[in-house]
Amino acid sequence: MGQLWNTIFIQPMIYASLWLYQFLGHNFALAIAVLTVVVRLLTLPLTLPAQKSAKKQQELQPKIQAIQKKYAKDRERQTEELMKLYKEEGINPMGGCLPLLIQLPIIMAFYQSIAKVLADTPLTLFSLSSFVAGNAALTSLVPLSSKFLWLNLARPDPWYVLPILVVFTSWFQQKMMTPSTPATDPQAASMNQTMQITMPLMFGFLTMQWPSGLAIYFVVTNIVSIIIQLVIDMQGGRSIRDVFQAVFPQMTSDAGTAKGRRKKR
Amino acid sequence: MIEFLRHKWSLLLVILVAGLFMSSCGGTAPAASWPGMTVAEGVVYVALTDGKVHALYADSGKEKWVFPTEEGKSSGFLGCSAPRVTEGPIYAPPAVGGDLVYVGSYNNTVYALNTVAGVQQWNFPTGDRIVAAPVVVDDTVYVASSDQYVYALDAEDGSERWRFQAGNWVWASPLVDQESGAVYVATMGHKVYRVRLTDGTAEWEFTAQGAVAAAPALAGDLLVFGSFDGRVYAVDARTGEEQWTFQTGGWVWGTPVVVDDVLYVGSQDQHVYALKVADGTELWRFQTGGVVRDTLVYGEGLLYVGSEDTQVYALDAQSGDVQWSTSIEEQILSRPVLTEEALYVATLNGKVYALDPADGSRIWHYPPSEG
Numbered sequence: 001m002g003q004l005w006n007t008i009f010i011q012p013m014i015y016a017s018l019w020l021y022q023f024l025g026h027n028f029a030l031a032i033a034v035l036t037v038v039v040r041l042l043t044l045p046l047t048l049p050a051q052k053s054a055k056k057q058q059e060l061q062p063k064i065q066a067i068q069k070k071y072a073k074d075r076e077r078q079t080e081e082l083m084k085l086y087k088e089e090g091i092n093p094m095g096g097c098l099p100l101l102i103q104l105p106i107i108m109a110f111y112q113s114i115a116k117v118l119a120d121t122p123l124t125l126f127s128l129s130s131f132v133a134g135n136a137a138l139t140s141l142v143p144l145s146s147k148f149l150w151l152n153l154a155r156p157d158p159w160y161v162l163p164i165l166v167v168f169t170s171w172f173q174q175k176m177m178t179p180s181t182p183a184t185d186p187q188a189a190s191m192n193q194t195m196q197i198t199m200p201l202m203f204g205f206l207t208m209q210w211p212s213g214l215a216i217y218f219v220v221t222n223i224v225s226i227i228i229q230l231v232i233d234m235q236g237g238r239s240i241r242d243v244f245q246a247v248f249p250q251m252t253s254d255a256g257t258a259k260g261r262r263k264k265r
Numbered sequence: 266m267i268e269f270l271r272h273k274w275s276l277l278l279v280i281l282v283a284g285l286f287m288s289s290c291g292g293t294a295p296a297a298s299w300p301g302m303t304v305a306e307g308v309v310y311v312a313l314t315d316g317k318v319h320a321l322y323a324d325s326g327k328e329k330w331v332f333p334t335e336e337g338k339s340s341g342f343l344g345c346s347a348p349r350v351t352e353g354p355i356y357a358p359p360a361v362g363g364d365l366v367y368v369g370s371y372n373n374t375v376y377a378l379n380t381v382a383g384v385q386q387w388n389f390p391t392g393d394r395i396v397a398a399p400v401v402v403d404d405t406v407y408v409a410s411s412d413q414y415v416y417a418l419d420a421e422d423g424s425e426r427w428r429f430q431a432g433n434w435v436w437a438s439p440l441v442d443q444e445s446g447a448v449y450v451a452t453m454g455h456k457v458y459r460v461r462l463t464d465g466t467a468e469w470e471f472t473a474q475g476a477v478a479a480a481p482a483l484a485g486d487l488l489v490f491g492s493f494d495g496r497v498y499a500v501d502a503r504t505g506e507e508q509w510t511f512q513t514g515g516w517v518w519g520t521p522v523v524v525d526d527v528l529y530v531g532s533q534d535q536h537v538y539a540l541k542v543a544d545g546t547e548l549w550r551f552q553t554g555g556v557v558r559d560t561l562v563y564g565e566g567l568l569y570v571g572s573e574d575t576q577v578y579a580l581d582a583q584s585g586d587v588q589w590s591t592s593i594e595e596q597i598l599s600r601p602v603l604t605e606e607a608l609y610v611a612t613l614n615g616k617v618y619a620l621d622p623a624d625g626s627r628i629w630h631y632p633p634s635e636g
Contacts, residue, residue, distance in 0.1 A: 121298075121394075122299070122356050122396055122436065122478075123298060123299065126558065126598070133495070133515045133516050136494060140494060142475070142476060143434070143453050
């Protein structure tokens with residue numbers, strides 16, 4: 001099973017990252033960034049329906065909450081009405097799940113292959129050797145130059161810049177996905193709030209431990225997700241300003257108030 | 266990734282992702298290093314995978330001392346060892362000179378301990394991790410570091426005499442040849458240098474097609490070494506000019522062993538090769554069931570091989586025929602050590618075995634309660 005996983009997923013990704021490294025002037029940070037974008041674009045047919053479905057469900061939140069409130073004591077009827085609503089709106093509530101599950105191995109393989117290629121200890125290099133030993137061109141690249149700006153890509157960022165970027169981009173992306181209308185269910189609202197803070201912090205904490213090359217992967221993949229979401233939003237008739245207003249309501253309302261005050265004077 | 270979290274099944278997916286991320290940690294923490302071992306004056310000095318140097322009596326396997334005595338730090342978040350950066354494992358076999366034993370650690374530091382009780386006499390911090398075994402010649406200890414330098418230190422007090430900038434990680438022990446007054450330095454940046462023994466000035470450099478992770482060996486006027494490009498190289502030790510190469514099917518991590526006019530080397534392609542020193546002609550090859558990562562050891566017409574397939578092989582050096590083999594039941598990635606009394610083998614899971622060189626039967630093992 002492990003061998004099959006390595007052959008189908010890990011080996012091609014290791015080869016791809018090493019070829020990119022060679023092609024991009026031995027800059028592995030750039031290779032990770034480019035490969036991340038390529039992988040995200042290739043998995044777009046899988047992620048896009050999920051992202052669209054999630055977004056549509058959020059837009060329907062007021063209607064969903066109204067049904068939940070109306071049939072709070074009749075679970076059967078509640079489910080029935082919800083399914084009816086989903087059908088009317090053309091949403092498959094489970095539709096987003098399968099594509100996400102299918103792309104999980106790809107994301108995992110990508111993560112594992114970066115970790116392997118970034119080998120800078122004898123044991124990790126020994127592990128990498130079983131993947132590249134048969135290819136003279138790739139073997140000649142080992143060990144990779146892991147220097148990029150102030151970073152050693154095989155080790156954690158000593159200045160915590162990347163973990164901060166991971167936290168910010170994760171939070172931004174999650175905030176974009178949050179419905180602009182507040183949840184009427186206080187439990188759901190509280191869960192949303194907690195998720196918005198704890199999940200980005202958790203990813204930030206993990207990237208403090210991991211090699212900075214992996215943190216670059218997380219930052220780039222978050223940015224790609226933000227761009228995709230932005231495109232979906234714009235297709236739905238929202239402007240960039242609307243999106244930013246939804247993410248930073250306080251700042252934009254403050255700015256609006258200040259502008260208003262200036263006009264009054 | 267955050268779109269997962271908005272979904273109904275988000276919690277399940279997060280748990281699944283976390284589980285997969287952590288899957289590289291495994292149920293039991295993988296070894297943070299492979300063991301390095303040396304034997305001197307009836308004592309086995311072995312740096313095990315726990316990041317400690319264990320001094321064992323060679324005849325009984327009983328513990329003499331352990332350095333350091335306190336427990337090391339956790340291997341990482343939730344016990345995750347990869348790709349977490351570890352702090353104190355030791356890859357390098359210790360080196361003994363006089364009444365001191367020298368240990369290069371992954372925490373960038375070389376330690377000098379007394380052989381009696383393992384008490385630290387001095388330490389010397391380098392700029393990065395130390396993978397190579399220190400080399401002691403007379404009153405100088407040569408230390409190679411991943412900070413790209415090779416240091417010549419006073420063996421008594423650790424003061425620096427000179428340093429040589431090698432331009433890349435140096436994971437191979439320097440080869441010191443007092444006769445010609447040279448130190449040979451191999452680097453992970455594909456280079457091999459000949460450096461003047463007295464002041465560390467480079468005399469020539471040779472570029473291989475792959476990283477050179479193990480010390481070269483001298484075979485008369487030839488300098489022989491293996492590389493990650495799968496080749497065994499022979500260059501003129503005086504000029505650095507290539508004389509011949511021999512292609513194996515995998516990375517060569519070990520130092521070639523030279524006996525008279527034959528050199529023996531293991532490869533990641535699972536083979537042990539016997540080559541003619543003069544021109545690199547293959548005399549025989551023997552296939553094990555796993556990677557032969559480190560250096561082989563020769564004694565009394567037999568070649569002892571530790572393999573990733575958990576077997577120790579004793580091969581006839583003339584023909585490559587197996588005289589005996591025994592299973593240790595654990596991967597062997599480190600070189601065995603041979604004395605008149607025993608063949609010592611350390612495994613990747615941190616155990617040491619003393620075997621009878623005549624037939625491979627076990628004399629003792631360490632820790633005594635296991636294996």
